[in-house]
Amino acid sequence: MACFLVPVTEAVVTTAVQYLVHKRELSRASGATAADTASSPIPFSQKLGWLNKLLWGGSALLAFEHVWHGEVVPWFPFLTAAANPEDAQEMLHEMATNGVAMALLVTAVWAAMLVVSAVLSRREAVPAPAK
Amino acid sequence: MTLLICTFAAIVASVVWYLTPARGELRLGFLSLMFWGASLMWLVDAIMEYREIGAEYFTPAGTDMLNDAFLGVSVVAFGLVIWLVAVLLADPRHVFARHAHTQG
Numbered sequence: 001m002a003c004f005l006v007p008v009t010e011a012v013v014t015t016a017v018q019y020l021v022h023k024r025e026l027s028r029a030s031g032a033t034a035a036d037t038a039s040s041p042i043p044f045s046q047k048l049g050w051l052n053k054l055l056w057g058g059s060a061l062l063a064f065e066h067v068w069h070g071e072v073v074p075w076f077p078f079l080t081a082a083a084n085p086e087d088a089q090e091m092l093h094e095m096a097t098n099g100v101a102m103a104l105l106v107t108a109v110w111a112a113m114l115v116v117s118a119v120l121s122r123r124e125a126v127p128a129p130a131k
Numbered sequence: 132m133t134l135l136i137c138t139f140a141a142i143v144a145s146v147v148w149y150l151t152p153a154r155g156e157l158r159l160g161f162l163s164l165m166f167w168g169a170s171l172m173w174l175v176d177a178i179m180e181y182r183e184i185g186a187e188y189f190t191p192a193g194t195d196m197l198n199d200a201f202l203g204v205s206v207v208a209f210g211l212v213i214w215l216v217a218v219l220l221a222d223p224r225h226v227f228a229r230h231a232h233t234q235g
Binding site for chain 2: 004007056057059061062068098101102105106109
């Protein structure tokens with residue numbers, strides 16, 4: 001009904017956080033030496049960008065599905081379920097269950113991506129043993 | 132069916148991302164993450180529906196399957212359009228800029 005609104009809300013927050021983190025990284029990088037920059041791993045703002053793409057992209061495609069099923073309309077109140085209290089209650093329940101589960105699963109997968117990325121960059125940093 | 136089609140789109144986009152040297156220029160990471168994000172969200176929908184109706188989830192009616200497949204293909208087309216617009220707006224190879232320069 002409107003479950004995609006929960007990941008959208010998370011995406012708004014993480015996009016703002018990414019902007020702030022990126023700004024801080026830029027100010028920190030201006031004081032760093034060229035060697036520091038060359039040896040640094042993937043910046044955290046870039047990793048937050050992965051989460052944003054998962055959330056925004058997924059929500060956009062889900063929003064398309066909701067338009068397809070007539071659950072999202074281009075006129076007020078935009079969500080057909082919001083027109084009467086009974087449907088609105090069902091919609092809120094779906095947001096609290098499906099929507100929250102979607103946001104949690106996407107965030108968990110992103111966390112797993114961070115772990116894999118850390119393992120891969122550590123593996124690259126360790127020089128291969130001489131034969 | 133929508134979940135399945137979107138997951139296949141995500142797999143294909145990821146393989147293309149892995150094999151293409153110009154992955155950054157072509158924003159292939161964005162394309163694959165968009166499809167993976169949607170696949171994960173539809174996976175949650177599928178699990179919730181499975182909890183509700185059980186094994187019946189795996190034996191949908193022919194018309195439902197056809198409608199879902201139609202939606203899945205449309206979703207992939209919509210995702211590709213979003214990606215194409217993002218690439219064209221970024222114009223990583225300065226095609227539009229060069230064209231405007233030669234025209235002007």
